[in-house]
Structures are given as structure tokens and as C-alpha cells.
Amino acid sequence: MKNSYTGREQYYGDYLALDKILDAQFPESDAKGVEAHDEMLFIIIHQAYELWFKQISHDMVSIIDIFKNDTINDNSEAMQVVTHRLGRVVEIWKLLVAQVDILDTMTPMDFLDFRELLTPASGFQSYQFRLLETKLGLKMEHRYEQKYYQKQLREEHIHGIEDSEKEPSFFELLDAWLSRMPFWDEQKYWSDFKVPEVAKAGLHPFWATYRHTFHAGLQGSEVEEISMNAFDEMFFTSAERPVRLSAEASQAALFINLYREYPMLQQPYRLLSLVLELDQLMATWRYKHIIMVRRMIGMRAGTGGSSGAKYLQGAMEKHQIFAEIAGLATYLMPRTKLPKLTAALAKDLSFHI
Numbered sequence: 467m468k469n470s471y472t473g474r475e476q477y478y479g480d481y482l483a484l485d486k487i488l489d490a491q492f493p494e495s496d497a498k499g500v501e502a503h504d505e506m507l508f509i510i511i512h513q514a515y516e517l518w519f520k521q522i523s524h525d526m527v528s529i530i531d532i533f534k535n536d537t538i539n540d541n542s543e544a545m546q547v548v549t550h551r552l553g554r555v556v557e558i559w560k561l562l563v564a565q566v567d568i569l570d571t572m573t574p575m576d577f578l579d580f581r582e583l584l585t586p587a588s589g590f591q592s593y594q595f596r597l598l599e600t601k602l603g604l605k606m607e608h609r610y611e612q613k614y615y616q617k618q619l620r621e622e623h624i625h626g627i628e629d630s631e632k633e634p635s636f637f638e639l640l641d642a643w644l645s646r647m648p649f650w651d652e653q654k655y656w657s658d659f660k661v662p663e664v665a666k667a668g669l670h671p672f673w674a675t676y677r678h679t680f681h682a683g684l685q686g687s688e689v690e691e692i693s694m695n696a697f698d699e700m701f702f703t704s705a706e707r708p709v710r711l712s713a714e715a716s717q718a719a720l721f722i723n724l725y726r727e728y729p730m731l732q733q734p735y736r737l738l739s740l741v742l743e744l745d746q747l748m749a750t751w752r753y754k755h756i757i758m759v760r761r762m763i764g765m766r767a768g769t770g771g772s773s774g775a776k777y778l779q780g781a782m783e784k785h786q787i788f789a790e791i792a793g794l795a796t797y798l799m800p801r802t803k804l805p806k807l808t809a810a811l812a813k814d815l816s817f818h819i
């Protein structure tokens with residue numbers, strides 16, 4: 467029967483192009499007449515990852531497109547779409563983390579049956595994974611062991627990554643969105659806010675107060691470890707920052723965490739939580755991948771020619787994209803000590819009836 471919209475006779479296998487997908491597994495061991503039962507699993511697992519990377523990229527591109535707008539109303543449909551799709555990306559990553567367990571049913575000896583036939587191919591060359599890292603905000607200059615990229619990736623893929631880096635990343639757009647947070651207007655929101663006399667002069671009333679109260683609450687070795695300088699670097703220094711997150715974005719992200727119970731901050735808080743969850747899940751995947759690699763090949767070099775598990779450990783430590791947002795937890799303080807917001811601001815942070 468023909469579909470009344472497309473005019474075509476839709477059929478499950480045709481619609482899903484199953485003839486292509488199910489005819490795309492070519493174990494090298496078959497071609498070479500070598501017995502290696504688990505190569506099929508190895509291929510299918512990687513293909514499944516790549517399909518999910520495709521879906522994640524599809525969702526991330528749409529999220530980035532929304533964030534490219536100069537203004538986004540936090541109560542708008544666009545913002546719901548962003549959190550909804552980011553929530554989906556997070557769920558997919560949970561699946562990708564769990565999927566490692568399936569490949570782990572292959573033993574190191576099973577892997578050795580066909581490992582040599584793969585060389586020098588490696589997951590390192592996953593173009594979709596690299597583009598995803600770039601879209602999220604990882605720059606080539608911040609990558610661990612950059613030399614491997616020139617050696618291992620095809621030229622067209624290097625160019626693709628370079629082109630993708632020229633586009634604003636999710637990290638940069640998130641930073642810009644946070645920096646636009648409209649609640650610092652001193653006349654409108656902070657004119658009757660009480661600043662302690664001992665607080666540093668010349669700062670915004672909220673930040674002068676918060677800076678003072680936060681440091682008064684530090685104990686023992688923390689007093690030296692979390693210096694006023696570190697605080698100032700995180701929240702006030704705009705030029706030559708040791709961190710990538712801007713001072714304005716750091717302020718907004720902390721404020722959202724502190725006052726997230728206010729209705730207007732709930733959606734931004736959900737977004738920040740999802741971003742951190744995504745970062746954690748990617749780090750968890752990296753960690754499980756390393757454990758699996760150690761079990762499969764021990765200290766041997768990777769098929770792609772890197773130092774194997776040692777390289778992966780370095781990449782895991784260096785490639786977390788939103789670590790600075792997670793690190794803001796250093797600067798939280800208990801609710802009982804939080805500066806009370808002015809009535810004007812509390813009103814604008816609530817839904818208007």
C-alpha cells in the first residue's frame with residue numbers, strides 16, 4: 467500500500483536502508499581465512515558508537531544553532547528545546563558508557579585473533595568523535611599529544627576539524643549566554659543591598675559582599691589554598707585569565723547555582739547541570755575505555771601507534787571541556803550564609819502572575 471504523504475510503498479527494511487547497514491560488516495579475518503569469531507562484535511560495536519555519535523552531533527548542532535542567537539529568552543520554547551535535547555544527549559552517553567561492557571565480553575586472546583589485521587586503524591581516527599569534541603569546545607592547541615593527529619588522521623579530516631574550530635563552539639556560546647545574564651544592574655536591583663563596611667570597595671555590591679562572606683567562612687588550610695587572589699582571578703580578571711571561562715560567565719554560573727530555587731533560574735540551572743553531566747559521562751566513558759584497553763592490551767602500544775593506555779590517561783585528564791564550571795563548587799557557601807537578595811531582584815527572578 468502506498469503512503470499517502472510520500473506516494474511511496476514504505477517498507478521497514480527500505481525505510482531504514484537495512485540492506486546497506488546490514489551489509490556493511492566486513493571482518494578482515496574472513497577475507498584472510500583466519501578464525502576470529504569476535505571480530506564481528508568488534509565491528510558492530512564500533513558502528514553502533516558511530517551511529518550514536520551521528521545522533522549526538524545532530525542534536526548538538528541544533529542546540530548550537532539556538533545558542534548562536536544574540537538573545538535567548540530563558541522562558542522561551544527555544545530554551546526548552548535546548549534542555550530537552552541536551553537531556554537526550556546525556557541519555558545517549560549513558561548508553562555509550564554501558565556499551566563498553568558488551569565489548570568487554572571479548573577476551574584479550576579473542577582480540578589477539580584479529581588485532582594485527584587492524585593496524586594502523588584506531589578509534590583515535592574517529593572523525594565524528596573528534597568533531598564532537600571540537601563542537602563542544604576542545605581546541606587543537608589544548609589537545610594532549612597533538613603530534614598524533616598529524617600522523618594518524620587523514621588530511622581531509624584535519625581540515626574538517628580546523629574548519630569546525632572556526633565556528634563558535636558550545637563552550638564559547640554558553641560562556642556568551644551566561645555573560646549576558648541581566649541581573650547586575652546596580653540601580654535597578656542592588657541600590658538598597660547592604661554591603662558590609664569591611665568589604666572591598668569598588669566592586670559590585672553583591673560581589674563585594676559575597677567575596678567577604680565567602681572568605682570569612684573558610685577554615686584551616688583552605689584560607690591559604692583558596693586565596694582572595696584565586697577568587698579575584700576567577701570572578702573579576704578579564705584579561706590574561708588562567709581559566710578559559712570568562713569572569714562574567716563564572717559570576718553568572720555561580721549565581722545560578724546559589725539561587726537556583728528562584729523560578730527564573732531553574733531552567734538555566736537545569737542547563738548547567740546537564741552540561742556537567744555530559745562532561746562527567748564523557749570522562750566516565752574515557753575511563754572505562756582505558757580500563758578495557760589495559761585489560762585487552764596491557765602496556766602494549768595502540769594499533770594507531772600511540773603509547774596506548776598511557777596516552778589515553780593523559781587525554782582523559784586534559785580533554786574535560788567544562789571542568790571550570792564544575793570547579794565553581796569551590797566557591798559555594800551554605801544557604802544560611804547566602805546574601806539575601808533585594809525585593810526588586812527577588813520579584814524579577816519569580817514568575818509574574
Ligand code: HEM
Nearest residue numbers: 511515588589590592595759762768769770771772774781
Ligand atoms: C578492544 C577494544 C579497544 C581497544 C583495545 C582500544 C584501544 C585504543 C587505544 C590504544 C587508543 C589510543 C590510540 C591508539 O594508539 O590506537 C584508542 C583510542 C580511542 N578509541 Fe579505542 N579501543 C577499543 C575500543 C573502542 C571502541 C568500542 C570505541 C568506540 C568508538 C573506541 C574509541 C576510541 C576513541 C574515540 C579513541 C580516541 C580517544 C582520545 O584520543 O581521547 N575504542 N583506543
